[in-house]
Amino acid sequence: MKDIKVGLIGFGTVGAGVVKLLSENAALIQQKLGAPLTLKTIADLDVVTDRGVVVPPGVLTTNVNELFDDPEIAIVIELIGGYEPARSFVLKAINAGKHVVTANKALLAVHGQEIFAAAAAKGVEVLFEPAVGGGIPVLSAIRGNLGANRFSTVLGILNGTCNYILTRMTEEGAEFASVLATAQELGYAEADPTFDVEGIDTAHKLCLLVSLCFGTRVKLEEVHAEGISSLSPVDITFAKEFGYKIKLLAIGKCDGQRFEARVHPTMIPLNSPLADVDGVFNAIRLAGDFVGPVMFIGRGAGMNPTASAVVGELMDISRNIHAGISRRTSPLGYPDASVTTLPLKPMGEISSKYYLRFSVVDRPKVLSRIAGVLGDNGISIESMIQTARSAQESVSIVIKSHEAREADVRAALVQIDALEFITEKTNLIRIEDNLE
Amino acid sequence: MKDIKVGLIGFGTVGAGVVKLLSENAALIQQKLGAPLTLKTIADLDVVTDRGVVVPPGVLTTNVNELFDDPEIAIVIELIGGYEPARSFVLKAINAGKHVVTANKALLAVHGQEIFAAAAAKGVEVLFEPAVGGGIPVLSAIRGNLGANRFSTVLGILNGTCNYILTRMTEEGAEFASVLATAQELGYAEADPTFDVEGIDTAHKLCLLVSLCFGTRVKLEEVHAEGISSLSPVDITFAKEFGYKIKLLAIGKCDGQRFEARVHPTMIPLNSPLADVDGVFNAIRLAGDFVGPVMFIGRGAGMNPTASAVVGELMDISRNIHAGISRRTSPLGYPDASVTTLPLKPMGEISSKYYLRFSVVDRPKVLSRIAGVLGDNGISIESMIQTARSAQESVSIVIKSHEAREADVRAALVQIDALEFITEKTNLIRIEDNLE
Numbered sequence: 116m117k118d119i120k121v122g123l124i125g126f127g128t129v130g131a132g133v134v135k136l137l138s139e140n141a142a143l144i145q146q147k148l149g150a151p152l153t154l155k156t157i158a159d160l161d162v163v164t165d166r167g168v169v170v171p172p173g174v175l176t177t178n179v180n181e182l183f184d185d186p187e188i189a190i191v192i193e194l195i196g197g198y199e200p201a202r203s204f205v206l207k208a209i210n211a212g213k214h215v216v217t218a219n220k221a222l223l224a225v226h227g228q229e230i231f232a233a234a235a236a237k238g239v240e241v242l243f244e245p246a247v248g249g250g251i252p253v254l255s256a257i258r259g260n261l262g263a264n265r266f267s268t269v270l271g272i273l274n275g276t277c278n279y280i281l282t283r284m285t286e287e288g289a290e291f292a293s294v295l296a297t298a299q300e301l302g303y304a305e306a307d308p309t310f311d312v313e314g315i316d317t318a319h320k321l322c323l324l325v326s327l328c329f330g331t332r333v334k335l336e337e338v339h340a341e342g343i344s345s346l347s348p349v350d351i352t353f354a355k356e357f358g359y360k361i362k363l364l365a366i367g368k369c370d371g372q373r374f375e376a377r378v379h380p381t382m383i384p385l386n387s388p389l390a391d392v393d394g395v396f397n398a399i400r401l402a403g404d405f406v407g408p409v410m411f412i413g414r415g416a417g418m419n420p421t422a423s424a425v426v427g428e429l430m431d432i433s434r435n436i437h438a439g440i441s442r443r444t445s446p447l448g449y450p451d452a453s454v455t456t457l458p459l460k461p462m463g464e465i466s467s468k469y470y471l472r473f474s475v476v477d478r479p480k481v482l483s484r485i486a487g488v489l490g491d492n493g494i495s496i497e498s499m500i501q502t503a504r505s506a507q508e509s510v511s512i513v514i515k516s517h518e519a520r521e522a523d524v525r526a527a528l529v530q531i532d533a534l535e536f537i538t539e540k541t542n543l544i545r546i547e548d549n550l551e
Numbered sequence: 552m553k554d555i556k557v558g559l560i561g562f563g564t565v566g567a568g569v570v571k572l573l574s575e576n577a578a579l580i581q582q583k584l585g586a587p588l589t590l591k592t593i594a595d596l597d598v599v600t601d602r603g604v605v606v607p608p609g610v611l612t613t614n615v616n617e618l619f620d621d622p623e624i625a626i627v628i629e630l631i632g633g634y635e636p637a638r639s640f641v642l643k644a645i646n647a648g649k650h651v652v653t654a655n656k657a658l659l660a661v662h663g664q665e666i667f668a669a670a671a672a673k674g675v676e677v678l679f680e681p682a683v684g685g686g687i688p689v690l691s692a693i694r695g696n697l698g699a700n701r702f703s704t705v706l707g708i709l710n711g712t713c714n715y716i717l718t719r720m721t722e723e724g725a726e727f728a729s730v731l732a733t734a735q736e737l738g739y740a741e742a743d744p745t746f747d748v749e750g751i752d753t754a755h756k757l758c759l760l761v762s763l764c765f766g767t768r769v770k771l772e773e774v775h776a777e778g779i780s781s782l783s784p785v786d787i788t789f790a791k792e793f794g795y796k797i798k799l800l801a802i803g804k805c806d807g808q809r810f811e812a813r814v815h816p817t818m819i820p821l822n823s824p825l826a827d828v829d830g831v832f833n834a835i836r837l838a839g840d841f842v843g844p845v846m847f848i849g850r851g852a853g854m855n856p857t858a859s860a861v862v863g864e865l866m867d868i869s870r871n872i873h874a875g876i877s878r879r880t881s882p883l884g885y886p887d888a889s890v891t892t893l894p895l896k897p898m899g900e901i902s903s904k905y906y907l908r909f910s911v912v913d914r915p916k917v918l919s920r921i922a923g924v925l926g927d928n929g930i931s932i933e934s935m936i937q938t939a940r941s942a943q944e945s946v947s948i949v950i951k952s953h954e955a956r957e958a959d960v961r962a963a964l965v966q967i968d969a970l971e972f973i974t975e976k977t978n979l980i981r982i983e984d985n986l987e
Contacts, residue, residue, distance in 0.1 A: 250845060
């Protein structure tokens with residue numbers, strides 16, 4: 116077996132983790148592969164800052180082309196993130212005949228089709244387990260041992276920043292803004308947290324999960340993405356009274372004809388294992404026609420867990436190189452030619468249970484008028500909580516609906532929010548109940 | 552790509568699931584593999600009973616040798632369970648150059664070394680994802696994307712019968728015997744439940760997990776196996792007061808020098824995701840040096856989930872056949888030659904927190920004498936509950952210890968149980984606390 120040489124683009128936190136892992140567990144990896152896996156070159160614009168890991172002399176370069184031009188390098192790891200220059204670098208690596216491992220969900224969610232086509236044309240691999248769920252080996256499982264299933268659902272807590280913020284809001288009854296500020300101080304949230312807290316990062320990851328689970332292409336711009344910035348502690352409290360916890364969920368569903376792909380705050384049962392996934396942990400729950408529900412939980416980001424997924428992919432490709440083969444499976448588990456473009460179900464047509472919080476002036480018949488409008492729109496009420504009466508302030512009427520069509524609910528809310536006793540826009544949170 | 556033909560030995564519940572899956576999802580499987588996967592022959596002593604699935608004419612046979620002698624059959628699935636004739640059939644299949652997929656944990660836990668050696672000599676695969684955790688793809692993950700990690704711990708809820716019984720005991724405060732009887736009526740427990748409730752089935756599965764995680768051979772007879780038959784509802788109640796739930800856990804640990812492999816009722820924190828794994832669900836929690844903790848939850852048995860794992864392995868082997876290779880990885884993830892035999896840590900040397908329930912006559916100084924003996928043996932107390940006083944009956948003193956050596960705890964209990972005010976043998980349950 117021959118020594119396999121690897122090049123790394125992007126020497127940030129995860130890059131340093133990969134250096135550390137390949138060094139600390141070199142003997143284990145060599146034992147398993149039968150040959151060493153060696154990091155030959157690291158390209159980064161900054162080759163000066165100390166990343167806290169030992170890099171042998173001659174490994175660091177500011178010239179990324181050294182990787183593409185080096186015939187010894189068989190695999191290129193892309194860890195710079197974002198669209199460009201990541202896209203160009205990945206395509207250059209592929210065109211130079213290198214296999215690629217990337218943690219870049221944004222890149223694959225938007226330019227995946229172009230990259231996968233280029234890789235197919237050159238007969239090289241593009242693997243991306245580290246792009247979803249950090250160290251959790253969920254993509255490998257979908258492409259691998261779960262591959263005989265038709266999946267109906269994939270749900271995920273995929274963003275550690277949001278989950279950390281929601282966990283603290285839930286535990287402390289704190290406001291979003293104050294928890295975000297603390298998270299930023301602790302380094303759990305970026306200075307500009309938009310990508311994370313508005314659900315965009317989660318939507319990127321959902322695109323990949325949906326493609327793997329349902330064998331369909333997904334347009335990122337069609338994915339409904341709502342974040343957590345408008346969540347209020349009062350909703351978290353009411354959720355608990357109904358027996359729920361609020362999580363930012365990525366939800367993919369498929370009935371074989373059309374699929375759903377949406378990201379939004381979601382109430383899930385307090386006693387479901389998913390509800391206990393707190394802090395920076397991620398979780399993915401799949402439902403397959405034969406396996407039934409299966410769930411994966413682990414650290415969704417960070418230096419070491421993500422490095423575990425990167426090196427796992429390096430080992431997978433190395434086994435192929437040693438066996439003299441390539442692309443034993445295709446990047447999405449489905450042969451590229453058979454990946455379809457199923458239609459995405461519009462949000463108005465999805466069906467869900469709903470939590471609706473109405474802010475009303477406390478006067479007689481308010482509830483009956485709200486219930487009347489809901490009923491007129493075909494929405495039936497499963498349970499209701501009304502807060503203590505108050506002549507001065509507006510009070511809350513909180514309703515949990517039975518399964519209803521989103522378009523009907525939205526139509527009802529337009530009518531209700533126009534009623535004279537409504538003091539604020541009604542708050543809607545979707546409920547996922549069936550998570551045994 | 553050529554059509555791959557499969558033979559099945561054992562047409563029971565899981566076998567029927569495999570027939571159903573290969574039939575219902577034939578198009579999906581062909582789409583992913585690029586060629587059909589066809590069940591050509593099913594061997595069973597009973598070819599008459601209706602299993603509720605359609606079998607084409609000419610597929611069923613009572614003569615198992617038809618499978619071994621058929622050059623068209625590339626993969627043999629063994630689903631008869633037990634040691635013999637399963638062992639002979641698997642060895643015959645291997646010697647006939649067939650790849651093998653088996654769900655037989657008992658066979659591999661006891662005869663794994665012989666079977667893996669035979670497979671290595673013939674250059675064929677032996678895959679066994681269905682043997683542990685039903686449809687949960689945990690073995691594939693350990694051999695695959697998590698492969699760069701050194702694992703320190705593997706914990707599992709691996710027996711659905713025990714978990715169902717414990718869940719009902721916990722929810723209803725019921726006695727073991729009465730819940731077992733109901734479980735037997737419902738078909739969740741065998742007429743002779745010994746293998747399940749005494750932890751032996753769990754120990755079989757632990758042997759496989761330990762071998763994959765730590766790269767070591769394990770002797771089944773050295774694994775400490777305690778079942779759930781002596782658990783009492785009162786311990787479940789006290790567990791809850793301490794913030795714990797009782798689960799039958801398989802526990803493997805490794806410090807690189809020695810390993811632990813033990814099965815026993817264990818208290819785990821109520822708010823850990825593992826504690827919410829109820830009923831017939833299974834879960835496996837790994838801790839790797841880079842990935843950190845990662846957990847898998849799913850249906851641990853049954854026709855469809857286990858069939859999912861069987862066919863997942865068939866697809867894995869099919870991909871190798873199509874690529875013209877074999878044994879891209881070895882059965883245990885480590886090359887057979889590098890699997891070692893680490894020493895097993897004797898139970899007396901393990902370290903754990905302990906729940907100790909003392910049954911005592913209620914009189915002065917009882918607690919101080921118990922605490923004194925514990926202290927003399929180096930065991931310190933973290934918290935304590937004493938039940939309501941009663942002059943007539945014996946009362947319980949329940950103690951949660953800090954981390955202690957098992958041998959010290961046992962020595963202390965021998966001394967304490969000899970004290971004149973002790974009315975019953977002291978009950979000991981180990982605690983696993985650190986399961987974030």
